[in-house]
Amino acid sequence: MSVLKNTDISVLLAWGIAKMTCVIVLSGAEGAGKSTLAKGLMERFKGKSNRVIAIDDYSGSNHWYPDWLSQGGDRLFAVKKWRDAGCNPDKAVYTPDLKQELLDLKSRGELDYIFLEEPFGKLRKEIRSLIDVSIHIHIPLDIALARGAINNAANGIDPIEYLENYMRADLRALQETQNTASKKADLVVDGLQPVGKVANEAADFIKGQIAG
DSSP states (O other), rough: HHHHHHSSHHHHHHHHHSSEEEEEEEOTTTTTTHHHHHHHHHHHHHOOEEEEEGGGGTTTOOEEEEHTTTTTOOHHHHHHHHHTTTTHHHHHHHHHHHHHHHHHHHHHTOEEEEEEOOOOTOHHHHHHHHHHHEEEEEEEHHHHHHHHHHHHHHTTTOOOOOOOHHHIIIEEEEHHHHHHHHHHEEEEETTOOOHHHHHHHHHHHHOOOOOO
16 A cells, blocks of 8 residues: 555556546636536536535635735625735635645546536636636626525525625626636636536536547
8 A cells, every 4th residue: 555655646547546537617606506517517427436526615724815804804894805906816715625635636546527616717826736627607797696695595694784795895806706717717608508508518528628
């Protein structure tokens, strides 16, 4: 076991012991359908060894807006400051445990695909080098607002407070993030299309990218 542990992943690939694990990042606004698309892709790549990972899975170790929350303000204050500073994705969140998990999974080579739900796609330098394919789900921001309000209300968050925060700070930040993520994505899909159609389009694209 010590020999395998210290053997380079390229050698394990050549031996057929390890797989080339591909990380597919799914980006989009809240309510865009990242989780739904991930589920659809899991179904279309059935028979492969896959896993879905979401940035929210690491909420205990993620550091959102650290440059501004450290100043004692609340999330609304931090989002405003981040927005006014230019909406730099690298300043929005640090995810050390997520990065380490991706590194470990890719180095072990046990999985075929990792479907990563990440709002910024491959914009963040922290994880950019670990991403193989970037797919952005585009939806109109009024639909994102409606879905976000419904989802948050279901989790006990006051919808009025959510809407007020959205209008005061989140709207411009969301616009800039979605625009930039879509421009940098390898594929942009229409989040208003039927789920099956979107999943088929994304699966076909992934197969083409990996084969190429």
